[in-house]
Amino acid sequence: MSVRFVLPAAERGYSFLPSVGPNASYVAGHPDGAITRHSSFNFGEYQSGIPGFGAMRVFGDEVFMPNGTGYNMHPHHNFIIMAFVLSGTLTHINTIGRIDELGRDDYYVFSAGSGGKHSELNIGEGDLGVIYVWVLPGRLLAPPSYRRARFDRSAGANRITCLVGDEPGALPIAQTFRVSRLVSDAERRYAYRPARPNGLYAFVVEGEVEIADALLTRRDSMAVEGEDQVTIDVRTGGTDVLLVETKL
Amino acid sequence: MKKYLCLGCGFSYDEARGLPEHGIAPGTRWADIPDDWVCPDCGTPKSRFEMVEIPYFEGEAAT
Numbered sequence: 001m002s003v004r005f006v007l008p009a010a011e012r013g014y015s016f017l018p019s020v021g022p023n024a025s026y027v028a029g030h031p032d033g034a035i036t037r038h039s040s041f042n043f044g045e046y047q048s049g050i051p052g053f054g055a056m057r058v059f060g061d062e063v064f065m066p067n068g069t070g071y072n073m074h075p076h077h078n079f080i081i082m083a084f085v086l087s088g089t090l091t092h093i094n095t096i097g098r099i100d101e102l103g104r105d106d107y108y109v110f111s112a113g114s115g116g117k118h119s120e121l122n123i124g125e126g127d128l129g130v131i132y133v134w135v136l137p138g139r140l141l142a143p144p145s146y147r148r149a150r151f152d153r154s155a156g157a158n159r160i161t162c163l164v165g166d167e168p169g170a171l172p173i174a175q176t177f178r179v180s181r182l183v184s185d186a187e188r189r190y191a192y193r194p195a196r197p198n199g200l201y202a203f204v205v206e207g208e209v210e211i212a213d214a215l216l217t218r219r220d221s222m223a224v225e226g227e228d229q230v231t232i233d234v235r236t237g238g239t240d241v242l243l244v245e246t247k248l
Numbered sequence: 249m250k251k252y253l254c255l256g257c258g259f260s261y262d263e264a265r266g267l268p269e270h271g272i273a274p275g276t277r278w279a280d281i282p283d284d285w286v287c288p289d290c291g292t293p294k295s296r297f298e299m300v301e302i303p304y305f306e307g308e309a310a311t
Contacts, residue, residue, distance in 0.1 A: 042255070057255060074257070075257060075289045075290065076257050077254075077258040077289070078253060078259075078260055079257070114305075136253070136300065139303055139304060139305040140251070140260055140300075140305060141260070141305055
């Protein structure tokens, strides 16, 4: 099996974005609020790591403190931006005309295309945990779009569920790209079959898995490529893994 | 003629189109844009743009 990289949780880029100070124009919220961001790939100030994987440029594991912490309205083009809510409530506002609230297991796909703005807020009373994924589009300056869906935890138990991509029930995306989720309540072996020559990035939200002789625990990740089938050995109950398939 | 994409926000620069509204004439090569130029939308430095070979959406005619 061809391993592109293994990225332990502690080796990711780290940003602390306070609601006041240099980022005040960008981050709103309670003065003591802040966002923490662990980046698997280059982002902003963090430039020494892995630049991306396939069409993916950002995989950000973020925590928003409560009471109004977030990103003010700001512009995007082209990138397909996805958010997968792990805990808490995300308030999402965009210029396509959507004001949305997303809870645990909800996710959205916001394709900025020819131009769109969005704001991401935690107006709740507890922390918000959310994974952001940014993907290069298949076409530049396409009409912007926004779609949302929810991962069904009971229907999705002990199997690999496609959340984004070209499978029935998944949110479509204008790119050779899929995001799937594996939630397993017991030790078990799973097989993921990418369409060659795609690559697969696996990020452990919770639990423990073994892929290609690499043991991954909470928030560890790795990428493999050139495989007809990727074997994922879940090593403990309560394991939750995001699987990102991308053209290379 | 090449295209470059801002990794901070996704803003795209096309050498063929330039950015006349920001004082960059059509046909201006990326290399001829000053190193201290930043993304007009988000302020990301020029060094944080990536050259991309992505076609335009149909109907968004390239020049």
